[in-house]
Amino acid sequence: MVDFKKIKLILDGAEQRARHNAVSSLVSIGMPKAMAIKFVEHVIQSIPSLKDYNRVYIEGIIRWFIEGQLDLTDKKDLAKLDSFLRVFQGNFASEEYDRNFVSIDDKIPASFDMLCELMTIDIDSDFKNYDELQGHDYKVVKIDNYKASLPYKKYAPLWCIFQSEEAFSTYSLQGEYSVYLLLRDDYKSIPAVPGTEHPVDAYGVSMMCVIKNNSSNKIVTVTSRWNSAEEKDRFLSDSQLKSIVGAQTMNKIYK
DSSP states (O other), rough: OOOOOHHHHHHHHHHHHHHHHHHHHHHHOOOOOOHHHHHHHHHHHHHOOOOGGGGHHHHHHHHHHHSSOTTSSSSHHHHHHHHHHHHHSSSGGTBBOOOTTTTTTTTBBBBBBHHHHHTTOOOOOOOOOOOOOOOOOOOEEOOOSSHHHHGGGGSSSSSSSTTHHHHHHHGGGTEEEEEEEEETTTTTTTOOOOTTTTSSSHHHHEEEEEEETTTTTEEEEOOSSSSSSTTTSSSSOOHHHHHHHHHHHHHHHHO
């Protein structure tokens, strides 16, 4: 049985250490300790996604502030951090960097811009309709083999099916499963901006991969364009997918 109390104690301890290190970093550059404590608390309260397990990243965020990469007194930079954290925790990068955003393997500190680029986030976009899910047409493209997938790789470079012939063969179960791409009418132009319900946001649904079991004619997996770890196998249920792409698009998958 999972001991949730023990997990909470571990997380609380990690957060306290991160807060302590963040305050110490500010004190080391001449900020009075009392002011440093208030500043760290202000930053945490000013970034909606800097909560629960994400709070340990206050240490790295303060490092970026001290290095002049972000201005934590500026609302625009706070909003950028909020968007960044929505994507980071569910991204593979969160497994490769510690709470100070230092690479676990080579111990090199990552910059804010570098991590945004690594995760393909368009952090400087002024796009406003990031939660818009309805009112678009979808094109269904059946992908029969790895070679046929390559023209689309640049639009979702982190998808596993695009990485190699072996990966495509594995996910398609050597042809027993059919692979479909659902392409929204704006998928080529929409910026990678996380919405409030990330990964179920405009970018996430602008390009989806649907894999169907040919024998049962049932959908096995649905992957968003974000391909975040928190999605597991089903980004959306059949009914949720239908509500977004419409009955005609679903019929093209099931025919």
